[in-house]
Amino acid sequence: MRNLSAAQDGKTNAIIAHITIIGTIIAFVLNNSSKNEFTSFYLRQMVGLHLLSFINEWFIRGYVSGVVSWAITALLVAFWFVSLIGAINEEEKLVPFLGEQFQDWFKGIQ
Template identity: 55%
Template sequence: MRNLTTIEQGKTNAIISYITIIGTIVAFILNSSKKNAFTSFHVRQMIGLNVISLINSWVVYRFFGGIASWIISGLLIVLWFIGFMGVLNGEEKKVPILGDYFQDWFKSL
């Protein structure tokens, strides 16, 4: 758990990261000059969700069809909501199943 100052200083950029892929990129850039651990945590979560979303759009839809893609999109919305509620509550709440992987895969960010 981060201290309250770290959370408050990084909360705005962390919220921005949840506003589409553009928001994730903006939050990443804003966080790159003065790293905030809380923002970095949420940027990593959203980079992971955005990557899965792109894979869903390009691969799953093409090879498995619209129904599979809709199901995965629905799951991604649920995962996004869980992460977004975490940032609003000032928590480093990993998205279920994939959150640990996202933190590991994107730890250098």
């Protein structure tokens, strides 16, 4: 974790970011007024998970298989829990496998 104070200050917004896409949007708006690196970290993680979820629902379920889509959904829910627990514990916990890429791909979210 980079900054304990930032984690403490941004914890609430980081948790809000985990509450559906609406929560992510709310946390983004709240973070715009006073930038917090901890909240930004979790915003990038959640944007990545939301995008994977949309791809799963629109492409995998529609063109591949409902069973495969269900398995991916279960995996994404597990990733979401890992991220949420990290936010609650004030730790910058990367989503397994793709967390570092989310931080890189969405580095514009600050």
